[in-house]
Amino acid sequence: MxxxxxxxxxxAWHELMLLRGRFRSRVSSTPTDLEGCSxxxxxxxxxxxxxxxxxxxxxxxxxxxxNGDNDSWDSGLTSFDCESRKTAPRxxxxxxxxxxxxxxxxxxxxxxxxxxxxxxxxxxxxQNLVRRRLSSNASQISKASQSSQFLDYTIWRLDVHSDIxxxxxxxxxxxxxxxxxxxxxxxxxxxxxKLVASYERTCMAVNRYMVAKLKKKDKRQIVQSKQCLIIxxxxxxxxxxxKIRFSxxxxxxxxxxxxxxxxRAVLRLPGGLPSAFRKTMWTTIANQYISQLPIEWEKVKLMxxxxxxxQDESEMGIQIxxxxxxxxxxxxxxxxxxxxxHLLKRVLLAYARFRPSVGYCQGFNIIAxxxxxxxxxxxxxxxxxxxxxxxxxxxxxxxxxxxxxxSVDLAVFQELTHEQMPELSNHLDMxxxxxxxxxxxxxxxxxxxxxxxxxxxxxxxFATCLPQEATLRIWDMLFLYGSTILMKTALALLKKLEKYxxxxxxxxxxxxxxxxxxLRMLDSALFGPEEVAQAVLSVPDFxxxxxxxxxxxxxPQNLRSATNGMCYSRALRTTKSHDDRAETHGLFSNFxxxxxxxxxxxxxxxxxxxxxxxxxxxxxxxxKKFADYxxxxxxxxxxxxDTAQMMERLxxxxxxxxxxxxxxxxxxxELPQANPFQFPPKDPEEPSNPSxxxxxxxxxxxxxxxxxxxxxxxxxxxxGTNRRLSFHPLYNRITSS
Amino acid sequence: MAASAVAxxxxxxxxxxxxxxxxxxxxxxxxxxxxxxxxxxxxxxxxASFLTKKLTIGNRxxxxxxxxxxxxxxxxxxxxxxxxxSNGAILTYDITDDDSFQKVKNWVKELKKMLGTDIMLTIIGxxxxxxxxxxxxxxxxxxxxxxxxxxxxxxxxxLNRGVExxxxxxxxxxIEQADKQDAEKRALxxxxxxxxxxxxxxxxxxxxxxIKSGCC
Numbered sequence: 010m011x012x013x014x015x016x017x018x019x020x021a022w023h024e025l026m027l028l029r030g031r032f033r034s035r036v037s038s039t040p041t042d043l044e045g046c047s048x049x050x051x052x053x054x055x056x057x058x059x060x061x062x063x064x065x066x067x068x069x070x071x072x073x074x075x076n077g078d079n080d081s082w083d084s085g086l087t088s089f090d091c092e093s094r095k096t097a098p099r100x101x102x103x104x105x106x107x108x109x110x111x112x113x114x115x116x117x118x119x120x121x122x123x124x125x126x127x128x129x130x131x132x133x134x135x136q137n138l139v140r141r142r143l144s145s146n147a148s149q150i151s152k153a154s155q156s157s158q159f160l161d162y163t164i165w166r167l168d169v170h171s172d173i174x175x176x177x178x179x180x181x182x183x184x185x186x187x188x189x190x191x192x193x194x195x196x197x198x199x200x201x202x203k204l205v206a207s208y209e210r211t212c213m214a215v216n217r218y219m220v221a222k223l224k225k226k227d228k229r230q231i232v233q234s235k236q237c238l239i240i241x242x243x244x245x246x247x248x249x250x251x252k253i254r255f256s257x258x259x260x261x262x263x264x265x266x267x268x269x270x271x272x273r274a275v276l277r278l279p280g281g282l283p284s285a286f287r288k289t290m291w292t293t294i295a296n297q298y299i300s301q302l303p304i305e306w307e308k309v310k311l312m313x314x315x316x317x318x319x320q321d322e323s324e325m326g327i328q329i330x331x332x333x334x335x336x337x338x339x340x341x342x343x344x345x346x347x348x349x350x351h352l353l354k355r356v357l358l359a360y361a362r363f364r365p366s367v368g369y370c371q372g373f374n375i376i377a378x379x380x381x382x383x384x385x386x387x388x389x390x391x392x393x394x395x396x397x398x399x400x401x402x403x404x405x406x407x408x409x410x411x412x413x414x415x416s417v418d419l420a421v422f423q424e425l426t427h428e429q430m431p432e433l434s435n436h437l438d439m440x441x442x443x444x445x446x447x448x449x450x451x452x453x454x455x456x457x458x459x460x461x462x463x464x465x466x467x468x469x470x471f472a473t474c475l476p477q478e479a480t481l482r483i484w485d486m487l488f489l490y491g492s493t494i495l496m497k498t499a500l501a502l503l504k505k506l507e508k509y510x511x512x513x514x515x516x517x518x519x520x521x522x523x524x525x526x527x528l529r530m531l532d533s534a535l536f537g538p539e540e541v542a543q544a545v546l547s548v549p550d551f552x553x554x555x556x557x558x559x560x561x562x563x564x565p566q567n568l569r570s571a572t573n574g575m576c577y578s579r580a581l582r583t584t585k586s587h588d589d590r591a592e593t594h595g596l597f598s599n600f601x602x603x604x605x606x607x608x609x610x611x612x613x614x615x616x617x618x619x620x621x622x623x624x625x626x627x628x629x630x631x632x633k634k635f636a637d638y639x640x641x642x643x644x645x646x647x648x649x650x651d652t653a654q655m656m657e658r659l660x661x662x663x664x665x666x667x668x669x670x671x672x673x674x675x676x677x678x679e680l681p682q683a684n685p686f687q688f689p690p691k692d693p694e695e696p697s698n699p700s701x702x703x704x705x706x707x708x709x710x711x712x713x714x715x716x717x718x719x720x721x722x723x724x725x726x727x728x729g730t731n732r733r734l735s736f737h738p739l740y741n742r743i744t745s746s
Numbered sequence: 747m748a749a750s751a752v753a754x755x756x757x758x759x760x761x762x763x764x765x766x767x768x769x770x771x772x773x774x775x776x777x778x779x780x781x782x783x784x785x786x787x788x789x790x791x792x793x794a795s796f797l798t799k800k801l802t803i804g805n806r807x808x809x810x811x812x813x814x815x816x817x818x819x820x821x822x823x824x825x826x827x828x829x830x831x832s833n834g835a836i837l838t839y840d841i842t843d844d845d846s847f848q849k850v851k852n853w854v855k856e857l858k859k860m861l862g863t864d865i866m867l868t869i870i871g872x873x874x875x876x877x878x879x880x881x882x883x884x885x886x887x888x889x890x891x892x893x894x895x896x897x898x899x900x901x902x903x904x905l906n907r908g909v910e911x912x913x914x915x916x917x918x919x920x921i922e923q924a925d926k927q928d929a930e931k932r933a934l935x936x937x938x939x940x941x942x943x944x945x946x947x948x949x950x951x952x953x954x955x956x957i958k959s960g961c962c
Contacts, residue, residue, distance in 0.1 A: 331769040408820075409820070464794075465795075521798050
């Protein structure tokens with residue numbers, strides 16, 4: 010060894026170049042030396058990593074490792090890489106001083122930049138960044154689906170760095186002393202060689218580590234896909250003809266539908282969807298929905314997810330803050346949960362900004378808390394899921410505009426209860442009438458007894474009435490089957506509770522026992538999650554869309570003391586987006602007369618489509634569905650005719666409503682004083698100001714253009730106002746042009 | 747009017763409704779009264795919820811059905827029905843929040859307009875445990891309560907201060923009101939029997955809640 014030290018510079022240079030050659034062939038330091046990588050059967054992904062120079066090696070290997078898992082990981086790191094690569098000297102000048110070249114090249118090997126003395130700073134910065142992220146930004150990391158692997162790697166990486174510093178120290182570098190040109194120039198050839206060797210080792214270690222991890226990942230993926238295949242096979246064996254393919258993540262392209270089918274099939278198995286899949290399932294569905302919306306999510310996200318409260322939001326902000334600890338989820342109420350509450354607030358505010366017409370409704374706090382819990386407190390995913398649930402799963406106006414859709418659902422629920430549990434329904438009706446009689450004529454109205462509880466059930470999607478596990482099972486179904494699950498769950502619960510209600514002798518008794526049962530349900534004292542889930546799945550099917558339609562145009566009695574005059578506008582508001590309301594008022598009747606037939610055909614078709622979409626996964630279900638369907642088809646015709654008559658009647662009445670001074674003064678006799686609590690500030694969007702309407706009154710001349718094809722849009726123009734509107738039967742919406 | 751005229755021992759079924767702005771402590775008051783619990787993390791009330799309490803005042807048995815309502819206004823569209831035939835109303839404000847007191851005034855107006863003097867009103871300033879942050883003075887509140895014929899109480903559901911008294915006082919007044927209405931009826935139909943008025947002795951069925959320091 011000592012003899013080596015005496016060797017001339019010339020020899021050393023040759024040797025080092027040789028070494029460097031080997032070194033290079035392993036790590037392929039420059040992009041042009043790509044072919045040098047020979048790390049065995051390593052996955053393709055690795056080859057990209059090994060094209061980078063040593064300093065970027067570590068950063069890039071991370072990219073490679075996490076690419077599949079986490080695209081958005083730390084753009085800071087990668088930009089740092091690019092930076093250093095750009096500035097890397099490409100020229101290998103043949104200088105007169107070979108030693109100088111040697112050192113420069115070595116420096117280049119180490120840093121990719123001959124001048125770099127900022128390596129340590131950068132690295133330390135990176136290290137701090139990683140640590141910061143590790144500790145503070147758990148959500149970011151949780152993005153990586155194989156986060157444990159990622160963490161391993163990060164920790165390992167920090168170790169490697171400490172190894173390097175150890176080597177440096179052993180070579181005589183002190184503390185945080187930089188490995189720079191001057192230092193290297195001082196070093197003897199032997200030491201330089203040692204240094205190169207140490208870097209080589211490090212580099213090899215990184216490569217080996219990456220290869221091992223990637224192999225492991227490949228293996229796991231193979232195991233996973235095998236298991237998915239087994240599940241698929243199991244599912245297929247249960248559902249003979251249908252080709253169900255199960256996978257955890259939705260395959261790209263057309264695979265989404267199959268994936269949904271697979272998920273549905275798993276959902277029906279005892280035990281339901283494994284909770285490990287839940288987050289993936291929810292986020293996949295929500296993302297799919299968001300991607301279909303005509304919005305640019307990234308922009309929208311920036312606009313809604315922030316902490317700046319504008320002036321008009323302050324009141325809502327106060328309300329939200331008041332509710333933050335009242336979610337029933339313990340994560341959000343303690344003294345040490347400021348971070349969780351802050352997240353919850355951001356999500357709630359973001360939704361309110363996303364849909365100002367809905368804003369914040371009490372109950373959202375509970376829903377958002379459950380979602381945040383499932384998605385590991387990732388606010389963006391939570392927001393998407395919330396949007397999907399409120400805008401897609403639930404009908405419009407469930408939480409806004411006097412909660413009309415909810416009223417409709419309550420009425421539908423009454424009807425279904427009557428159909429499926431006639432004895433209970435009659436009993437409760439009897440108790441209700443009895444209570445009304447006791448109070449005498451001035452006693453006012455008594456809503457259906459179950460309303461008090463079902464309203465809560467529907468508004469919080471059962472989160473406040475069932476224990477968490479059962480709630481999540483119900484929500485899984487809700488994501489996959491839509492809002493019909495809400496109705497089915499309510500029916501299933503009522504069915505389970507029926508035996509307690511039948512002996513009750515007064516409304517008071519009913520309310521008392523129900524309050525008690527509700528608490529016991531929440532403690533799983535009455536039935537477990539599995540029992541609930543199976544009960545829900547066994548509720549017979551019904552055509553929810555048709556039922557909703559029916560009760561939308563036939564406002565539920567006894568639900569609210571609103572005058573009948575309000576019903577028409579309610580019907581309108583429920584069916585159309587509120588922006589179109591004013592126009593709709595004026596045009597509705599003309600339109601109906603002209604196009605009733607095609608609209609009804611369309612509605613029927615839509616009804617058919619939606620019930621098909623909700624069809625069972627097994628073929629028997631489908632067959633049964635088909636048989637039912639033919640029956641439904643006839644029924645649908647009948648109820649469509651009813652609806653048509655109803656619409657006509659309403660349309661006829663419309664004139665009398667809008668020519669009167671105010672929409673609130675009802676021509677109805679029995680309930681003039683029946684709206685005692687005219688709650689003060691009405692929604693400002695409410696078209697209660699009649700001055701909006703005169704120019705669109707039905708008796709003003711309108712020109713309606715229709716075409717033969719029943720699916721082509723109808724154009725309506727009003728010469729008096731120069732307004733042109735068109736109604737597209739396929740999309741069931743009115744647009745103004 | 748829900749008091750049913752049956753033979754002694756008389757049973758009154760009274761309906762009491764709690765109204766007030768969101769987060770003033772309506773649910774906490776009821777939970778404290780009915781179950782003697784205080785739960786800082788209970789869920790926001792949506793629309794309405796229902797609890798019952800039985801008590802005996804003198805020779806009268808009283809069944810209170812207590813309707814707790816949602817603070818957020820959008821829920822009111824669903825069910826003004828729940829308070830229409832109440833015998834008593836408890837209007838709650840938060841002593842640290844003047845807006846909530848203004849809201850109480852609105853409620854009084856509404857109730858008076860609809861139900862006249864048939865309904866017994868109690869105004870409550872809740873959260874006296876936050877005395878330091880008080881924004882509504884006792885005098886103002888009492889003056890106002892007197893002017894509208896309501897009784898005024900200060901409570902702390904958290905520390906269990908004054909909650910019991912609120913419901914007792916309200917129950918007594920509702921009984922008096924029921925008697926008055928009965929008397930009016932009797933005047934119309936002289937054949938009906940006389941009811942024992944008697945002195946009012948408190949005999950609760952459930953033992954009075956031990957007054958302890960705050961919980962949580």
